Amino acid sequence: MTTGQPLHRGTRRRQRSRTARNLLVLTAVVAVLAVAVVVVVLLRPPGPRPRFQLPVACGETWQLGTYPGHDDFDVDLFPTEGEAWGRPVLASYDGEVTVAGINGSLGGRTEENPDGPRGRGGGYWVKIDHGGKWETQYLHLLEPPLVRVGQRVARGDQIGKVGSTGNSGAPHLHYEQRQGWQKVEAHFDGAPSGITHDDEEYTVTRKSNNCVDGQQ
Numbered sequence: 001m002t003t004g005q006p007l008h009r010g011t012r013r014r015q016r017s018r019t020a021r022n023l024l025v026l027t028a029v030v031a032v033l034a035v036a037v038v039v040v041v042l043l044r045p046p047g048p049r050p051r052f053q054l055p056v057a058c059g060e061t062w063q064l065g066t067y068p069g070h071d072d073f074d075v076d077l078f079p080t081e082g083e084a085w086g087r088p089v090l091a092s093y094d095g096e097v098t099v100a101g102i103n104g105s106l107g108g109r110t111e112e113n114p115d116g117p118r119g120r121g122g123g124y125w126v127k128i129d130h131g132g133k134w135e136t137q138y139l140h141l142l143e144p145p146l147v148r149v150g151q152r153v154a155r156g157d158q159i160g161k162v163g164s165t166g167n168s169g170a171p172h173l174h175y176e177q178r179q180g181w182q183k184v185e186a187h188f189d190g191a192p193s194g195i196t197h198d199d200e201e202y203t204v205t206r207k208s209n210n211c212v213d214g215q216q
C-alpha cells in the first residue's frame with residue numbers, strides 16, 4: 001500500500017511553482033509601476049524659472065562670455081577686476097546639491113602653475129537641483145567643492161572657488177542653467193544673459209545681485 005508521500009511531494013511542487021508564479025507577477029507589477037512613476041515624473045511640466053543670481057559675490061562685476069565650439073547657452077565668467085583664482089563661487093539659488101566631485105580629470109593648473117598640464121572635462125564641479133526640473137552647474141573649481149551631495153544650500157552660499165581644473169585654458173567659472181536635461185539661456189536677476197549660441201565670440205558684463213540682507 002502506498003503512503004501519501006508522492007501526493008505530498010506533488011503538492012509541494014505545485015505550491016513552489018505557484019509561489020514562483022506569484023513572485024513573477026509581483027515583479028512585473030512593481031516594474032510596470034516603476035516605469036509609470038518615471039514617465040509621470042518625466043512628463044511633469046517644469047516649474048517656474050527660479051530668480052537665479054550671478055554665482056559670484058554681491059556687487060562684483062563679471063564678464064559673461066562664450067566662443068565658437070563652447071556649446072549653446074554655456075557661460076564662462078571672468079572677473080572684470082582682480083585675479084580669478086580662488087574667488088568665491090556662490091549658489092545661484094536655493095536647492096539641493098546633486099553632484100560635488102570630479103568630472104573628467106583635474107589636470108595640474110594652479111595659481112602657481114597656471115600653464116600646468118591641462119585636464120579633461122569639467123574638473124572639480126557642482127550641480128544643484130533647484131526643484132521644478134531646474135538645475136545649475138559650476139565647473140573648473142580650484143579645489144574640492146565646499147558642499148557635499150544631498151546638502152541643502154541657500155542662494156548666496158559659497159559652494160567652491162574659481163579655478164582651472166579640467167579642460168580649462170585660464171581660471172574662470174563655466175556655468176550652465178538647465179531645465180530638465182536641456183540647457184537654456186541663463187537668466188540673472190530676472191534678465192536674460194543674451195548668451196544663446198556659440199556661433200561667435202560674445203561677451204557681456206553684469207553686476208552680481210547675489211546679495212543677502214545686510215549686504216550692499
Ligand SMILES: [Zn+2]
Nearest residue numbers: 074075076174
Ligand atoms: Zn566654458
